[in-house]
Amino acid sequence: MFAVGLTGGIGSGKTTVADLFAARGASIVDTDLIAHRITAPGGLAMPAIAQAFGPDYVAADGSLDRAKMRVLVFSDDDAKRRLEAITHPLIRAETERETRDARGAYVMHVVPLLVESGNWKGRVNRVLVVDCAVATQIERVMRRNGFAREQVEAIIARQASRDARLAAADDVIVNDHVPRDALAAHVDALHQRYLAYAAAAK
Template identity: 70%
Template sequence: MRSVDADRFIVGLTGGIGSGKTFVADLFALHGVTIVDTDAIAHRITAPRGAAMPRIAREFGEAFVAPDGSLDRAKMRTLVFADLQAKARLEAITHPLIREETRREVAAASGHYVITVVPLLVEAGEWRSRYDRVLVVDCSVETQIARVMRRNGFARDEVLAIIARQATREARLAAADDVLVNEDRTPEALADEVRRLHESYLSLAKSTSRRHPGS
C-alpha cells in the first residue's frame, strides 16, 4: 500500500460509531504518536468561520447555519439521513477540504509513523490504498448501541439508523490489517494492546525507512 505522504508510514485507524476509536487514539498519543483525526478536522471546517461554511451556506441556505456561524449539525444530520443527494452535495464540499488538511497535518508530523483516524475509511474505498496499515477497533453492535445511547443521549432507533449508514462490522474486519477488540476490556488491557501495536508499527516504519532511505 502507498501512503498519503511518501515520507510517512501511516496507520489508518477506523471503527464503527461507539467502538472507542478516540480512546484508542489517545492511548497511542501517550507514546508520542501524532494523531490526525479527520472527525476533528470536519468539525473545525464547519465551526464558526470554518473553511467549509461559506459554501455550505450557499449550497444549502442560511437555515443550515447556526446563530454562531457554525453548521447546524442536527438540522443537517436530519437532511442527509433522508436525502442521499444532499449527503453527496455536503461531502463534495467537505471531503476535499478534509483530505487537504489531513495531508498538511501528516506532512507536518514528527516521529516514525502517524495515525490517521478515519471513521468512514472503509466506506470511502479510495482512501484504503492511502495507508500502510489499517487498524480496526471492533466491538459488537449491541455494545455500540449502548455506548452511543449513554454518551450522546440518542434513542436506540437513532443509533441503529447511524449504524445502518456505516460499513458493516464484517466489511471493516475484512479491510483490517490489525484488529483491536474493545469489548468489556479494562483500560489497562487496552493500553497493553496499544503498546504491542505501537512497537509493531515502529518496527514496520523503521524497516520501510531503511528500504527507502531516499523517500
C-alpha cells in the first residue's frame, strides 16, 4: 500500500493535520498512540518495563508513570536505550499489524521521530513534514501540556533540527498561525496528489 510518513517537531500540529487526512479517507497509523497503548494499564510493554525499571516507574493504575520516566530518560541515555529496547519492537509490530489492516486508499504513518529513527524513510513512499517556527512549538506545548519553557526547549533540543526535518521532506505543510481553512486546503491538495500516487502504485 502507498505509504506517507507524517512527521514534525513537538507542537507542530501533526495530530491536527493527521485528523484532516483521516477525514478525507486516509488510514492513519499513529506511533505515538501505539506507544501510549502499550504503556497503558495492561499494555504489552508494562511487564518488561516494571521488570527493567522497578515499581517506582509504574503508576497506581498499572500504566507507565510518564512524568517520572521522562525525567529519567532525559538525564540518563542508558535508561533511554533500555526503554527503547522494550518499546520499539512492540511499536514496530503493532505498526505493521495496523498497516496490514488499513482499508484507506493509502496509509499515513504519524511518526514524531521519523527523521531521527534512521529506518523510517525507507519504509514510506513520501515524507510529509508539518513545519512551524520553534517559538510557535514552545508556545503551543507550554499551553497544551503545562510544561515550563526549559522543559520544552530540552525536548526540542533532543529532536532533529527543523532544517534536518525539512531536508528529509518530500512535502511540507506550514502550520504556523495558519487559518484552519487554509490548512484544510493544503491538505486537500496533498490528499489528491497522494490518491494519484496510490492509484499509480497499484
